[in-house]
Amino acid sequence: MAAELVLRARRAVLGATEQPVSVVVSGGRITDLAPYDAPPAAAQTVTLDDDEVLLPGLVDTHVHVNEPGRTEWEGFASATRAAAAGGVTTILDMPLNSVPPTTTVANLEAKQRAAEGQLHVDTGFWGGAVPENLADLAPLHAAGVFGFKCFLLDSGVPEFGHLEPDAFGAAMAETARLGALMIVHAEDGRLLDEAALDGGHYAGFLASRPPAAEEAAIALVLAQAEATGAKAHVVHLSAAAAVPELRAARARGVDVSVETCPHYLTFAAEHVPDGATELKCCPPIREAANREALWAALDDVVDLVVSDHSPCTPELKEQGGGDFGRAWGGIASVQLGLSTVWTGAGERGHDLTDVVRWMAQAPADRVGLAHKGRIAVGADADLVRFAPDETFTVDVTRLHHRNPVSAYAGRTLAGVVRETWLRGVPVTGAEPHGRMLRRSA
Structure with a gap:
């Protein structure tokens, strides 16, 4: 029988190599990797242009969708449409900023009902660990959440409390x-210095959240x-000073993984203008030496x-007239992550196999999605047509997330996503065909 789809690419990222291939797709899965010059018969054959590279769809395990409850900040339709436009084919939704938060099975089910029929990419859910829900962790685990998110200091929203050390130990x-x-x-609230805040001056905000707060919490x-x-994962590492301690713990056999984010790899505190609250996030963007x-x-x-991806309304970003102490902290970037990281990676001598490892395979592997984030037989046919040498300037009016606020506005980036396939079907932004995912093991 002829395959449903064959994608031919002179350049494709297959694991640690980039090589020519014909990717054969049937039933939403990759069924074969054939030679570029000898593709099998198929109902449809797509040949990528010579300036394009075929990538696996990215897996973004840190997305705040905010629906239900704060849908004016973001929602499933807009967030997943933005994800697909940026080459992301799988997201995991964070348990807070929605109302209710994902801290009970009933709340998880409310979120799943809200997501139904709106997903342009495949979507799973984190559970939350808060002071009052220790008994809810096992039922949430059984219901298929991918793990649990907790804060070691004030989360910024009242309905998602943080864990004090004893409660954190019990949850672990x-x-x-x-x-x-x-x-x-991982920030230690006892080491924050709110007295350092100085209105619209970024230096004051940076001083208020020192690297020591991250180091102590880690x-x-x-x-x-x-x-x-327990298995642990440190989200959005900002302070590079914590790296030696993390390295030593791994050498002792501690099961800990670490993520960072495009904004920490792109911006530098020295270049954040006063009042530029679109660049406020917690922990903060630090100095250029820390970035490197x-x-x-x-x-x-x-x-x-x-x-x-942590969006909000323009009013929340601008409240206080550029006051870093009052503005909402968070950067909306799910559509721009691939291009942002590729821009910085290329400048530092990395290639696309590195970017795919960091942004597709490694996130998928850490959360148990072995059929995502790779071009391999048996994997979902989540694929991206990417033009790495084409550049563009970020225009907030052309981004798909709900509110036209972006730390990257006006920035020129390398790498354009020209098409995204989810399980072999193009994602057009019109008819959503994403699925809700459950942890399988």
Whole structure:
């Protein structure tokens, strides 16, 4: 029988190599990898242009969709349409900023009902670990969440409380018992210096959230992971000073993974203008030397790069007239992550196989999605037609997330996503055909 679809590319990222291939697709899965010059018969054959590279769809495990409850900030339709436009074919939704948060099975089901019929990419869900829901972790795990998110300081929203050290230890013991992954916003609130805040001056905001706050919280995460045997993951690492401690813990056998985000690999504190609250995020964007140390830590301690897409309304970003203490902290970037990271990676001598490892395969592997994030027989046919040498200037009016706010506005980036396929079907932004995912193991 003829295949349903064959995608022919002179350049395709297959694991650690880039090579020519004919990707054969039937039933939404990759069924064969044939020679470029000898493609099998198919109902449809698509040949990529010579300036294009075939990539696996990215897996973004850190996306705040915010629906239901704060859908004016973002929603499933807009977030997943933006993801697909940026070459992301799988997202995991964070458990907070929606109302209700994903801290009980009933709340998970409310979120799943809200997502029904709106998904342009495949979507899974994190559960939340908060002070009052220790008994809810096992039912949420059984319901298929991919792990649990917790904060070690004020989360910024009242309905998602943070864990004090004793409660964090209890939650880590429970996730160890379940075999679940605990992902942690690791800043120690006791080491923040709110007195340093100085209105619209970025230097004051940066001083208010020192690297020591990340280092201390990460030390707690590592100690609890080592004591309980739990699997831990540090989200959005900003402070490169924590890298040696993380490296040492891994050498001792602690099961900890680490992510950073495109904005920490792109911007530098020295170049953040006063009042530019579109660049406010927590933990903060640090100095250029710190940024370069994070680049150096990729494939050493930092395993993956994900967006931490955290949008809000323009009013929340602008409240206080550019006051970093009052504006909402978060950067909306799910559509721009691939181009942003590729721009920086190319400047530093990396190739597309590195970017795919950081943004597709490693995130998929850490959360147990072995059929995502790779061009391989048996994997979902989630694929991206990418023009790495084409550049564009970010126009916020052409981004698909709900509100026209972006830290990257006006920035020139390399790499254009020309087409995205989800399980072999083009994602056009018109008819959603994404699925809801459950943790399978």
